[in-house]
Amino acid sequence: MCLAIPSKITHIENEMATIDVDGVKRSASLMLLEDSAVGDYVIVHAGFAIKKLDEDSAMETIRLLKEAAAFVDNLDAGKG
Amino acid sequence: MTLKHSDAFHDPQIARHLVERITRASRRPIRFMEVCGTHTVSIFRSGIRSLLPETIALISGPGCPVCVTAQKEIDAFIALAREPETIVATFGDLIRVPGSGSSLQREKADGADVRIVYSTFDAVNLARENPDKRVVFLGVGFETTAPTVAAAILAAHQQKLDNFSVVSAHKTVPPALEALADGEINIDGFLLPGHVSVIIGLDAYRPFFETHRVPCVVAGFEPADLLQGIAMLVDQVESGQPALENAYPRAVSAAGNPKAMAVMNDVFEMADADWRGIGTIPDSGLAIREAYAAFDAVKVFNIQLKPTPEPKGCACGEVLTGLKIPPQCPLYKTVCNPMAPVGPCMVSSEGTCAAYFRYHDDA
Numbered sequence: 349m350c351l352a353i354p355s356k357i358t359h360i361e362n363e364m365a366t367i368d369v370d371g372v373k374r375s376a377s378l379m380l381l382e383d384s385a386v387g388d389y390v391i392v393h394a395g396f397a398i399k400k401l402d403e404d405s406a407m408e409t410i411r412l413l414k415e416a417a418a419f420v421d422n423l424d425a426g427k428g
Numbered sequence: 429m430t431l432k433h434s435d436a437f438h439d440p441q442i443a444r445h446l447v448e449r450i451t452r453a454s455r456r457p458i459r460f461m462e463v464c465g466t467h468t469v470s471i472f473r474s475g476i477r478s479l480l481p482e483t484i485a486l487i488s489g490p491g492c493p494v495c496v497t498a499q500k501e502i503d504a505f506i507a508l509a510r511e512p513e514t515i516v517a518t519f520g521d522l523i524r525v526p527g528s529g530s531s532l533q534r535e536k537a538d539g540a541d542v543r544i545v546y547s548t549f550d551a552v553n554l555a556r557e558n559p560d561k562r563v564v565f566l567g568v569g570f571e572t573t574a575p576t577v578a579a580a581i582l583a584a585h586q587q588k589l590d591n592f593s594v595v596s597a598h599k600t601v602p603p604a605l606e607a608l609a610d611g612e613i614n615i616d617g618f619l620l621p622g623h624v625s626v627i628i629g630l631d632a633y634r635p636f637f638e639t640h641r642v643p644c645v646v647a648g649f650e651p652a653d654l655l656q657g658i659a660m661l662v663d664q665v666e667s668g669q670p671a672l673e674n675a676y677p678r679a680v681s682a683a684g685n686p687k688a689m690a691v692m693n694d695v696f697e698m699a700d701a702d703w704r705g706i707g708t709i710p711d712s713g714l715a716i717r718e719a720y721a722a723f724d725a726v727k728v729f730n731i732q733l734k735p736t737p738e739p740k741g742c743a744c745g746e747v748l749t750g751l752k753i754p755p756q757c758p759l760y761k762t763v764c765n766p767m768a769p770v771g772p773c774m775v776s777s778e779g780t781c782a783a784y785f786r787y788h789d790d791a
């Protein structure tokens with residue numbers, strides 16, 4: 349039931365947002381979200397935006413994962 | 429149009445590294461439970477089970493909302509569909525769940541007005557557009573869904589609708605963890621749900637963790653998210669240092685979503701709830717507060733919940749608590765399949781039996 353795909357807010361009117369999910373337009377209520385603006389990426393559950401995604405945190409996670417992956421590859425290369 | 433970070437969580441190199449890390453770190457046999465039905469489906473779909481070392485068993489938990497709905501609640505939903513001048517509004521996966529004698533789908537075929545809605549606001553709109561009918565929304569789900577149902581009740585209240593009501597059969601996750609940890613199953617760690625945690629926050633699990641000191645990690649839904657969560661659990665187990673950790677920081681914070689929590693707490697209060705296969709868990713449900721009694725379908729329709737036996741031979745209860753896997757149910761594939769489901773675990777796309785049927789090659 350959970351849509352894990354982040355959706356981009358393209359328009360806001362009366363606490364209702366138009367969102368873009370992989371190119372498909374849908375509407376989502378902003379009633380459960382503290383603050384949001386056009387351009388934000390949100391997680392939408394059953395027609396409600398429930399969370400603004402923290403892009404900085406996402407990029408940080410990826411950086412750490414990539415660093416760790418490269419580290420293992422170097423170890424393997426060293427062994428070979 | 430997607431976020432630039434989305435692809436990275438599918439990056440095969442990152443996934444390969446995480447699998448390697450897990451394989452190197454994991455020494456003793458461990459059993460992890462993924463508590464969320466959406467996790468179950470993501471784990472099967474991504475093929476993660478086959479990538480993990482043999483030391484790690486992933487067990488599905490009671491995280492499919494439809495599957496944990498008690499049979500007597502399903503029967504009450506069906507009874508509501510038979511009420512005259514009534515429209516029953518529900519999310520899709522509930523309608524095929526068999527009750528003791530019928531299902532919402534069968535009632536619909538027999539002429540009952542059962543509507544599948546995408547959002548709870550659609551149900552409120554139905555009430556506004558049909559002033560001569562009573563519209564009942566079937567509220568089934570966890571803390572991710574409950575705020576959206578509360579929002580619908582607030583909207584109906586604001587619009588002064590007197591023909592909208594809700595059956596609140598919602599359930600909450602932390603009390604279920606308590607029941608599982610106290611139960612007969614040995615779990616070495618919990619992969620905690622991503623979107624329930626978006627709402628309730630990491631800190632909501634603190635009391636559970638402090639009592640049981642069992643490894644707990646909140647994870648997201650992409651392959652890298654899930655593997656990262658499993659890697660963190662393995663590290664905790666192998667180091668003998670259980671912790672409550674967050675592998676989904678881009679969406680889950682310590683405090684969760686305060687606005688959604690406020691809306692939910694405005695409308696609902698804690699109540700005991702009956703879980704299929706587990707029984708009554710204290711304070712694990714959400715009842716509609718007295719202030720909103722006019723929107724409480726249990727009161728409006730004077731619903732009496734009668735205990736009813738669960739389908740004969742169905743092992744859903746044991747599947748939901750991790751005591752059995754679907755192939756251990758004698759009805760699995762022989763009598764019970766997604767086209768003719770016997771129990772709710774085979775109906776919902778998030779049900780463990782349905783996930784096994786679709787993705788597990790157990791010949």
Ligand code: SF4
Pocket residue numbers: 741742743744745747754757758759760761764765769770771772773774775781
């Ligand atoms: S396979 Fe069917 S009958 Fe068996 S536990 Fe699953 S849903 Fe119930």
